[in-house]
Amino acid sequence: MTASPTFSLNLIPVDLGRTPLLWALSVTAFEQVIWPNVNAPDQTIEIQLDDLFSFLVEFWKPLLLRQTYPAGLTPERPSLLAADAAKRWANVPQDQADEEGSELDAFEEAHNLALAFGGMFDLPPLWLVRQGEQMLCDTNRNFIHLPFGKVHTELTRVGDEIAQHLRRTDEAKWSRIIEAWGCRDRASGVKLVSWSASLEDEVATKLIDQGLIDPPATFAEAVNDDDELLIAARVAGALPYEQIVQILDIARDFRHHRADGLDALSAKVSAYLRTFEVVEPHAQGETVAIFAREQLAIGSGERVDIFGLATKLGIDVRVDAIGPKTFDGLAIAGNRYGPGAFINRNGQRIREKGGSDLNNDAGARINLAHELCHLLIDRNHPLSAIEILRNRMPGNIESRARAFAGEFLLPSATAGKIWDEAGSPTDRYSLEAVLQRLADYFGVSFSVAAWKVEHGARWGLGQGGREQFRRLQAMLDSIASYR
Structure with a gap:
C-alpha cells in the first residue's frame, strides 16, 4: 500500500498466499520513521489487518471530530495525560477518580493506535489527537504537529485500501464491517455536535433546540470545524449548561465586520x-x-x-x-x-x-x-x-x-533595566518600591511586575550574577509567590 510523504501508515504484506491478513506496519512522519522504533527505521510490527480496520471503523468520529481531553484536563501533549490525571486525582474523592479513570481509558482506546492490536503489549504509544488544523502525534520519543488534512487523507486511504483487500479476500465474511466503513461519515446533527464539542447528547440537543447552535449539515462540515459558536461550546463544555448558554449568548452578540x-x-x-x-x-x-x-x-x-x-x-x-x-x-x-x-x-x-x-x-x-x-x-x-x-x-x-x-x-528587558537602574535591590522595601513603580506606570498587576523583573534580571545578570539572582528569586517568592 502506497504512502503519503507527510504522514503515512506503511503496510507491507508478509505472505499474501498463506496469511492474507498478516501485514508489517511502520509509521512515517515527514519522511522519518517514528513508530514502532525511531532508532531502527527498518523495524516493523506484524499486525492483523482487520484489527487496524476495526479501529478505524469504531473510532473514526472521535479521531476526526474530538478536540478535548476528558475530565477537563489540558496536558501539554497526549502522553502526559495519565500523569496530569494522577495529580488531579490526589485531591478528589475516590469515586470521582474511578469515574474519570474510566473516561481516560475510553479516551486512550480511541486515540492511542498502539492499543488497536489485540495481544500485543509493550508497544510504544501512537497517540493521534486533533487540535484545530493540526493532529498531535505522540510516541513518547517524538511529539509532532501534523497537518490535520494530511492525516485525514492518509487514514481514509488506508481504510479504503484495507476494505478493498478484505473484499478480495472474503467478501462474505467481511461484508458487515466493510459496509460500516462505507457508512462511517453518517451521523445525526445531535451526534455531530456532541462529538465536535465533546458534549453529552442531552446538552447538544438542548443547544440545538434553543437555536443556540446550528448543527453541521454533514460530517464533512463538522470536520471543517469552522463554526465559531460550536467552538465556543466546545471550550465551555465542561461548565454547567446555564453557563454554556450564557457564553454562547455573549458570542452571538459580536456581529461580523471588517478589521x-x-x-x-x-x-x-x-x-x-x-x-x-x-x-x-x-x-x-x-x-x-x-x-x-x-x-x-x-x-x-x-x-x-x-x-x-x-x-x-x-x-x-x-x-x-x-x-x-x-x-x-x-x-x-x-x-x-x-x-x-x-x-x-x-x-x-x-x-x-x-x-x-x-x-x-x-x-x-x-x-x-x-x-x-x-x-x-x-x-x-x-x-x-x-x-x-x-x-x-x-x-x-x-x-x-x-x-x-x-x-x-511590560517587556522583560525593560523591567530588568529599571530594576538594575534602581540598584538591583533584593531587600523587601526597595524591591517592592520597584515593583510598585512598574505596576503603576505600565498598568500591570504587582505579580506580573514581579514576574517580568525576574525574567529580565535572569538575562541581564548573566552567569556572573547567579547568587544575586537567587537572592532576588527568594525575595520575589516572599513578595509575589503567585507570579
Whole structure:
C-alpha cells in the first residue's frame, strides 16, 4: 500500500498466499520513521489487518471530530495525560477518580493506535489527537504537529485500501464491517455536535433546540470545524449548561465586520512566527509580543493603551458584568462573528468592579492583551478563546497567550533595566518600591511586575550574577509567590 510523504501508515504484506491478513506496519512522519522504533527505521510490527480496520471503523468520529481531553484536563501533549490525571486525582474523592479513570481509558482506546492490536503489549504509544488544523502525534520519543488534512487523507486511504483487500479476500465474511466503513461519515446533527464539542447528547440537543447552535449539515462540515459558536461550546463544555448558554449568548452578540488593521498585523505576526524554530509556547508568546510592539511602533519603555489599540485595530471590545466570577472573557473571530473581545467586569482579576475606565485596571488590561494574542495568532481557523475555570483551551495556546500579555504590556528587558537602574535591590522595601513603580506606570498587576523583573534580571545578570539572582528569586517568592 502506497504512502503519503507527510504522514503515512506503511503496510507491507508478509505472505499474501498463506496469511492474507498478516501485514508489517511502520509509521512515517515527514519522511522519518517514528513508530514502532525511531532508532531502527527498518523495524516493523506484524499486525492483523482487520484489527487496524476495526479501529478505524469504531473510532473514526472521535479521531476526526474530538478536540478535548476528558475530565477537563489540558496536558501539554497526549502522553502526559495519565500523569496530569494522577495529580488531579490526589485531591478528589475516590469515586470521582474511578469515574474519570474510566473516561481516560475510553479516551486512550480511541486515540492511542498502539492499543488497536489485540495481544500485543509493550508497544510504544501512537497517540493521534486533533487540535484545530493540526493532529498531535505522540510516541513518547517524538511529539509532532501534523497537518490535520494530511492525516485525514492518509487514514481514509488506508481504510479504503484495507476494505478493498478484505473484499478480495472474503467478501462474505467481511461484508458487515466493510459496509460500516462505507457508512462511517453518517451521523445525526445531535451526534455531530456532541462529538465536535465533546458534549453529552442531552446538552447538544438542548443547544440545538434553543437555536443556540446550528448543527453541521454533514460530517464533512463538522470536520471543517469552522463554526465559531460550536467552538465556543466546545471550550465551555465542561461548565454547567446555564453557563454554556450564557457564553454562547455573549458570542452571538459580536456581529461580523471588517478589521483591516487587525488582519494586517495578524498576517505579519503569523509570518514572523514561521521564521524561527519551534520553541516553547511561552517563548513564542514573548517573542511575538516584542515583534508586535515593534510593528505598532510602541517603544519598549512606553505604556500600552490596550483598549485604544484594540479599537484602532478594529476589534469590537465589550465590557459587562456577568457570572461566573471565574469567567474572565472571550475572543471570537470567524466568518459569522467578530472579531471581538469580551471582558467580564465580574472577573476575578478585575479590581475596580464598578470602575468607569478599565483601561487603568491591571486585570482588565491583562485580560484584553491575552485576548489580543488569540486574535493575532490563533486565526488559522475560527477562534473562540474563553478564559474560564475548567475551560478546554489547549494548554500550549493558553501558555502562549499568558506570556504574550505580560510581555506586551511590560517587556522583560525593560523591567530588568529599571530594576538594575534602581540598584538591583533584593531587600523587601526597595524591591517592592520597584515593583510598585512598574505596576503603576505600565498598568500591570504587582505579580506580573514581579514576574517580568525576574525574567529580565535572569538575562541581564548573566552567569556572573547567579547568587544575586537567587537572592532576588527568594525575595520575589516572599513578595509575589503567585507570579
